[in-house]
Amino acid sequence: MKKHVLITGASGGIGGAIAVKLAEEGYHLYLHYHENKKAIEDLLVRLEPFGGEYIPIQADLSSKKGYKKVVKNIFSLDAIIHNSGVSHYGLLYELDDDVAESLINLHVATPLLLTKQLIPKLLSKGSGNIIVISSIWGQTGAACEVAYSTVKGAQIAFVKALSKELAFNGIRVNAVAPGAVQTAMMKGFSFEELETIKNEIPMGKLASPENIADSVSFLLSEKSSYITGQVLAVNGGWYT
Template sequence: MRKFVLITGASGGIGQAIAYHLAESGYHLYLHYNKNEKSIRELLERLNQFGGEYIPIQANLTEADGYKKISSQIFSLDAIIHCSGNSYYGLLMDLTQEDLEALLNVHVLNPVLLSRDLLPKFLHKGSGNIIMITSIWGQTGAACEAAYSAAKGAQISFVKALSKELALNGIRVNAIAPGAVATPMMEGFTEDEVERIRFEIPMGRLARPEEIAHAAAFLLSDKAGYITGQVLAVNGGWYT
């Protein structure tokens, strides 16, 4: 049976890794992106070898109604992986309302409303999966990332609540909380800063995007059929 997965933020480092791994495993994909069309085109070229159906969808999720452009283009659906994200690093006193609204739109408002709009497709089938790519900072919080930590914490609470709401409908809802991952998002840090992060991580290295992808594939699989409402921490022992 053909299975379709929507991946938001598919142009990012983690999103691309998830898309590649799922396509390799035979899934058909809706690939959301915002500005990085070049990245999506390159991803599509890499996926063509697997012979599936891969549909790009452009939408700006920093806008409050960005989810509508995605939900209107989804037909058959078996899973959603919310992977879109942006970050804000700085003191809370320097945070503007515009930056906060964009952060909450991407991480909270649009994922919640997109999930709401697409739930009938799962309910009709009597099965479905929702996976939220959250963050270690949603579990423990980070200085100079108070707003980001709050948004990621909201994602975790949403997962725990919605999983209870949908469990009897055969729909599982889980989260993955990566620590530091070797993606372009880390390019904003100096080598000394990255080295300090590595030193703090018990395993002594950053995660590879593929390791997050493997965790997502596991949660989608029947091997995780009795797992819902959980936060799978993929952080090298950084926070336990």
């Protein structure tokens, strides 16, 4: 039976790695992106050899109504991977109101409302998975990333609550909380700053996007069939 998965933020480093991993495993994919059409076009070329159905969907999920455009393009559905996200650095008292609203829409309001609209499609299958890509900062918080830590923490609360609501229906809800991952989000750090981060991580290195993709694959698989409401920390021992 064909299984269809929605990946939001598929144009990013983690989203692209998740898409490749799931395509290798035979999933058909809805690939959401916002502005980076070139990255999605390149991703489609990478996915072509796997022979599945890969449908790009453009939408701005940081806007209040952006999720509705995604809903209109979803038909059969077995899993949702909420992966869209942007980081934000700076002191809280300097946070612009529009930036705060955008962060809340993208990380909290959109996953909640998008999931609300798509739950009936999962219920019709009698099973399903919802996976949220949160962050280490949603677990422990970070100075100069108060807004980002707040929305990522809200994602974890969302997972814990929704997992209890949907468990009896055969739908599992979990989160992956990466630490530092070698993606474009890290480009703002100098070499010295990256070395400092690596030295703080017990494993001595940053995660690769593929490390996160492997975790998502596990949570989608039957190997995790009795796991729900959990946060899988993928951080090299940085926070335990």
